Amino acid sequence: EDQVTQSPEALRLQEGESSSLNCSYTVSGLRGLFWYRQDPGKGPEFLFTLYSAGEEKEKERLKATLTKKESFLHITAPKPEDSATYLCAVRGYQKVTFGIGTKLQVIP
Amino acid sequence: DVKVTQSSRYLVKRTGEKVFLECVQDMDHENMFWYRQDPGLGLRLIYFSYDVKMKEKGDIPEGYSVSREKKERFSLILESASTNQTSMYLCASSPPGLGQPQHFGDGTRLSIL
Numbered sequence: 432e433d434q435v436t437q438s439p440e441a442l443r444l445q446e447g448e449s450s451s452l453n454c455s456y457t458v459s460g461l462r463g464l465f466w467y468r469q470d471p472g473k474g475p476e477f478l479f480t481l482y483s484a485g486e487e488k489e490k491e492r493l494k495a496t497l498t499k500k501e502s503f504l505h506i507t508a509p510k511p512e513d514s515a516t517y518l519c520a521v522r523g524y525q526k527v528t529f530g531i532g533t534k535l536q537v538i539p
Numbered sequence: 540d541v542k543v544t545q546s547s548r549y550l551v552k553r554t555g556e557k558v559f560l561e562c563v564q565d566m567d568h569e570n571m572f573w574y575r576q577d578p579g580l581g582l583r584l585i586y587f588s589y590d591v592k593m594k595e596k597g598d599i600p601e602g603y604s605v606s607r608e609k610k611e612r613f614s615l616i617l618e619s620a621s622t623n624q625t626s627m628y629l630c631a632s633s634p635p636g637l638g639q640p641q642h643f644g645d646g647t648r649l650s651i652l
Contacts, residue, residue, distance in 0.1 A: 462637035462638045463637070463638035463639075463640070465640050465641075467643075472645075472646070472648070473645050473646065474543075474629050474631075474643035474644050474645045474646045475582075475629070475643045476643070477640045477641075477642055477643075480638065480639075480640050482638060518581075518582075520582075522637055522638060526584065526597075527584075527641065529581050529582040530581060531579065531580070531581040532581070
């Protein structure tokens with residue numbers, strides 16, 4: 432059975448304090464790993480797709496990386512508007528499996 | 540940009556009522572999905588559809604049905620609402636291809652009293 436585990440469950444950062452979120456996964460036949468951002472009361476907003484180990488994607492202060500067992504979402508010099516829950520998901524042979532997410536709070 | 544629109548942001552219904560949740564996407568995507576999201580459980584797939592009039596059960600289909608009469612529209616039906624169906628319901632769509640990301644609507648917060 433495909434599994435996705437995200438850590439930490441919650442993270443509190445000072446503005447400008449860089450950090451990383453972790454997504455560990457087990458999947459039969461990875462077809463893609465996805466990162467989403469979700470604001471309270473809204474649907475997940477797509478950020479990145481990673482397809483193979485070694486791949487990296489960047490968008491503003493966010494950078495996603497992928498190995499054979501995990502993905503990291505690096506946040507450089509975060510701002511309060513980066514506060515949200517970040518979801519990781521993997522697509523295997525059968526379906527997409529989502530993690531529960533990391534709730535990020537950036538304090539001014 | 541992909542736009543997935545869910546008909547209601549908030550909905551309050553009574554136990555035993557038949558409830559319809561509507562979802563429309565404007566990107567001509569073949570695939571559409573219904574999830575529910577609950578604290579500590581994450582997103583769980585209820586039903587999905589790969590084409591008009593096609594439907595497949597997800598992980599938790601009991602108590603739900605779906606309808607897809609047109610490519611852009613995917614409806615979720617709660618046949619006889621129960622309090623344990625109180626949840627956030629999310630609709631998503633994606634183009635064909637296993638590695639394509641799903642794009643989500645803003646959700647419907649459904650309360651069953």
